[in-house]
Amino acid sequence: MEISFNSTVLASMLRIATPLTLASIGCLLCQRAGVVNFAMEGFMLMGSFVGVAAVIFSNGNVWVGFLFAMLSGALISAIFALSVVNFKANQVISGIAINLLCSGATTYLLRTIFKVPGTIRADDINKLETLDIPFLDKIPVVGEALNHHTIITYLAIILVMITFVVLFKTEFGLNIRAQGESEDAVKTAGINPKRVQWNVILISGALSGLAGAYLSTVIVSSFTIDMVQGRGFNTFTAVVFGNAHPIAVWLVTLLFGYADAVGIQIELLGTGISPSIIKMFPYGLAIVALTISSGSAMNRNIGRPSKMKQLVGRILKKPVSETNEETAK
Amino acid sequence: MKWYSSIIDVCKTILRQILLIAVSIGLATLFLSVSGYEPFSILQGMWKGVTSDLASMVRWSTGLILAGLAVCVTFKAEIWNLGIDGQIYMGGAAAAALALALPEGSQFLSVSAMVIVGMLAGMLYAMIPALLKVFFETNEVVSTLLLNFIAIRFVEYLVSGPMQDPTSITKLNASQKLPLWTWIPRLKIFDPSPANIGFYFAIVAVIIIAFVFYKTKLGYEIKIIGTNANLGVYGGMKPKWVTVMVMCISGALAGLIGVIEVAAVQHRLINAFNPDFGFDGIVVSLLANNNPVGIILSGLFFGNLRNAGIAMERVTETPSAITDIVMAIVILTITANFAIPRIRNIIKRKKMNKEFTPNRAGSEN
Numbered sequence: 214m215e216i217s218f219n220s221t222v223l224a225s226m227l228r229i230a231t232p233l234t235l236a237s238i239g240c241l242l243c244q245r246a247g248v249v250n251f252a253m254e255g256f257m258l259m260g261s262f263v264g265v266a267a268v269i270f271s272n273g274n275v276w277v278g279f280l281f282a283m284l285s286g287a288l289i290s291a292i293f294a295l296s297v298v299n300f301k302a303n304q305v306i307s308g309i310a311i312n313l314l315c316s317g318a319t320t321y322l323l324r325t326i327f328k329v330p331g332t333i334r335a336d337d338i339n340k341l342e343t344l345d346i347p348f349l350d351k352i353p354v355v356g357e358a359l360n361h362h363t364i365i366t367y368l369a370i371i372l373v374m375i376t377f378v379v380l381f382k383t384e385f386g387l388n389i390r391a392q393g394e395s396e397d398a399v400k401t402a403g404i405n406p407k408r409v410q411w412n413v414i415l416i417s418g419a420l421s422g423l424a425g426a427y428l429s430t431v432i433v434s435s436f437t438i439d440m441v442q443g444r445g446f447n448t449f450t451a452v453v454f455g456n457a458h459p460i461a462v463w464l465v466t467l468l469f470g471y472a473d474a475v476g477i478q479i480e481l482l483g484t485g486i487s488p489s490i491i492k493m494f495p496y497g498l499a500i501v502a503l504t505i506s507s508g509s510a511m512n513r514n515i516g517r518p519s520k521m522k523q524l525v526g527r528i529l530k531k532p533v534s535e536t537n538e539e540t541a542k
Numbered sequence: 543m544k545w546y547s548s549i550i551d552v553c554k555t556i557l558r559q560i561l562l563i564a565v566s567i568g569l570a571t572l573f574l575s576v577s578g579y580e581p582f583s584i585l586q587g588m589w590k591g592v593t594s595d596l597a598s599m600v601r602w603s604t605g606l607i608l609a610g611l612a613v614c615v616t617f618k619a620e621i622w623n624l625g626i627d628g629q630i631y632m633g634g635a636a637a638a639a640l641a642l643a644l645p646e647g648s649q650f651l652s653v654s655a656m657v658i659v660g661m662l663a664g665m666l667y668a669m670i671p672a673l674l675k676v677f678f679e680t681n682e683v684v685s686t687l688l689l690n691f692i693a694i695r696f697v698e699y700l701v702s703g704p705m706q707d708p709t710s711i712t713k714l715n716a717s718q719k720l721p722l723w724t725w726i727p728r729l730k731i732f733d734p735s736p737a738n739i740g741f742y743f744a745i746v747a748v749i750i751i752a753f754v755f756y757k758t759k760l761g762y763e764i765k766i767i768g769t770n771a772n773l774g775v776y777g778g779m780k781p782k783w784v785t786v787m788v789m790c791i792s793g794a795l796a797g798l799i800g801v802i803e804v805a806a807v808q809h810r811l812i813n814a815f816n817p818d819f820g821f822d823g824i825v826v827s828l829l830a831n832n833n834p835v836g837i838i839l840s841g842l843f844f845g846n847l848r849n850a851g852i853a854m855e856r857v858t859e860t861p862s863a864i865t866d867i868v869m870a871i872v873i874l875t876i877t878a879n880f881a882i883p884r885i886r887n888i889i890k891r892k893k894m895n896k897e898f899t900p901n902r903a904g905s906e907n
Contacts, residue, residue: 251683292874300878305622305683306824310873313821317866324861325577443691450684489699496691503688504680 222474223358227366228432230470232257232424234369236448237455237462238376239417244457245380246413247393251308252293253421254445255315256286260425262319265335265436266326273337278430279365279423286422287415289315294414298407312445320438334435341365341431365427370463372420377459389413421445447499454502465502472498559829559876563843566871570864579860584868587850595849597732600741601807603845605799607744609823610830610837611751612795617832618755619764619788620771625671625686626796626820628693629664633797634804635697636663638717638811639705641724641804652724657743657801664797665790667693672789676782682789694814701813715813726806740802745838747795752834760787796820822848825869828876844869 236253243250260282267281268274293311296302327333341363349360380386391399392409399406428444429436447469455462476491567584575581591599609626616623637660644652670689674680698715705717728738755761767774767781774781799819808815826844830836851865 296874296878302874302878306828306873306877309624309821309824310870310877313866313873314870317863317870320863321573321577321861321867324863325579443688446684446687450688453681453684487699487703489695489702493692493695496688496695500674500680500685500688503684504674504678 220355220357222471222478223355224361225474225477226467226470227358227362228470229473230466231366231369232427232432233444233448233451233466233469234373234463235365235424235427236417236421236445237451237466238369238372238459239413239420240448240452241455241457241459241462242376242380242389242413243417244452245393246389246410247396248297248410248414249304249308250293250414250417251305251446251449252290252311253417253448254441254443255308255312256289256418256421257425257428257441257445258312258315258319258439259289260286260422261429261440262322262425262436263422264426265333265429265434266322268335268338268430269327269333273335273339275339275341275430279426282422282426283419284422286418286420286425288418290414290418290421293418294411298410298414316439319436323436323438332435332437335430336434338430338434340434363431365423365431373459373463380459385412443496447495450499450503454506456506468502469495469498555831559831559840562829562872562875565875566868569871570868573867574860574864580858583854583858583860584847584850584864587854588846590853591846591849595853597729597735597737598849598853599842599846600729600732600737601735601845602848603841604738604740604744604802605817605819606822606826606844606848607837607841608747608795608799608802609819610826610841611744611747611823611834612792612799612820613823613827614830614832614834614837615751615764615795616788616792617827618768619784620768621675621785621788622683623668623671623686623789623792624683624820624824625668625689625693626792626799626823627816627818628686628690628820629667629793629796630800630803630816630819631693631697632667633660633664633800634815635700635800635811636660636797637801638720638804639700641720642705642718644721644724646721646723649723649725649727653726653805656724656805657798660801660804661794661797664795664800665793668789668793668796669786672786676785690820697811697815698813701811705811707810717811719810720805724805725809726802728806736807738802738806740798740806743798743802744841747798748834748838751791754791755834760784764788817848822869825873828873 236257240250240253263285264278264282268278271277289311292314293307296307296310297304323329323333343361343363344367346360350356352359380389388399388402388404388409389412391402392406396406399409424444425441429440448466451465451469452462455465472495476494479486480488480491570584571581574583580586609630612623612626612629637656640656640659641652644655667689668686671680671682671685674685675682701715701717707714707716707718709718710716726738726740728736729741755764763774763779763784766777767779767784771781774784800816803815804811822844826837826840829840829843847865847868851862854860854864855862
């Protein structure tokens, strides 16, 4: 237990979960609006490349990196939106195409602009400073872990809260939710459904771009080919597991971050377990999470109890429907 | 309906796909010229591939045709197997493990055993998402994708731990070289290249899959359930059974790719030995319109494109990643069905406007 629960692990959990949290906000909005967003892997990859490139060209200004990463993410997501919303293309296949496009494009641009094959380092980067928030230290147990993070980490948490308010308390959020439930209802209300979907996809692109830039400029200071390593898919799983509810999804991303953080800790301690095996852990966790929450995986089923929940419910108590069937017989 | 209408249909489809390819390559050529490379290097590379480097084209097409088939089987049944890469890794790893354990013997027997074991390994790995889907309705799109990463890590673990070559001084992430009698024979006419008899396996697989699709009960069930699952259930079919069968076939084909890559091309288990055949398989299958016979053509085309990219990088320093961009554009144009229906609609609307100029409010929606 010593290894798995101390302030170092909790702090690195928050740090690692930040990109997942940022990306998951966009993804859950998409999910709510009836867009299955598989392209986040690509958005993040593009963001991480453009982030590093912009930092290098602006002599180490991280904020320029973030800005351009968000722009590039939005730009790529515009292609996705065009094919998914306007041309009604299959969402999953379009997502895969965008991932392939971004993987190819970043490799191509890396070769073309920087003339290097695999990795580009941003040497003179002004790393984001960690904030020192005095009152956080006074919280027992977790205070130490909560303090001393970069502003992006806090921004991600604030964004989760904002998303919660926007999604459930504003008209904009209502439109998004209505779009996922019934496109006809949205049309009847005189709102352009395409605009609703375009909005969420662009938001998702920008946030994923920021998440990618966080990966490449805050966590490390370099871009490596295919450095996102399935984080986009993990984010999607988090959204499914959290049933597209902002707070729940945020907690799930923290869980994934925790799995990663514990893995790193175990690796550092040198327990003899191969690092490759430890790195499987977050993916395995994601599959388990997906299985538990499955049945509500696609947007049209939001709110429906999952298959696993149904099974557990059946074991714990006899649901009404089953007794009805028996009496009918 | 006249007898030649189906032939005309096929020709139309082929023409349309060629148009799509032309658009994609045109865009890629544009990228190349904007970024200051030799703009026509892709086309040159592909021409060279057809005229003088058939061997490499066959080497790449083998995997692509099999991957295209693996994707096509699942697409027909409206199931998504995006974990082909993972299944390739598992098939390759199993075959390599067997090859290192086999006693010296006849090449035919050991290769057959490896092929069977590799296909079984791929099949078993594909069973995980299939069974999760059948029992818990787990979304197979995400679970197969995530299983890819686990398989990659697993092979990484094998080649850096239990199966690492003990005699190697440099501690490369690779296994021992497989013994000679477990190699899948290469094609004699293409001597120095790694083109191998796996290509024949691929062709046989195409024939078998085409037979299954068009002549068996399973094929019929796949077709019906893929188009309308409710209709299938009404007709007494079992979608869950079809899901499992389809994933089995798909995983077995993927495992076969792994065996070929390990036993014929690399001759050892290497970390990340699979050059992303799985995702390229999606393009191959989409371009062929999920038609097993068309997959041979589109597999050959993309094999040539792949080879052209690599050859290009060697000669002119144009990054081979441009082929990924071409593939992505091909997928986008096929799924989004960008140009053709749009143009047709515009023409139709113009005609309509000419014929009934009043009543415009009704035709808009």
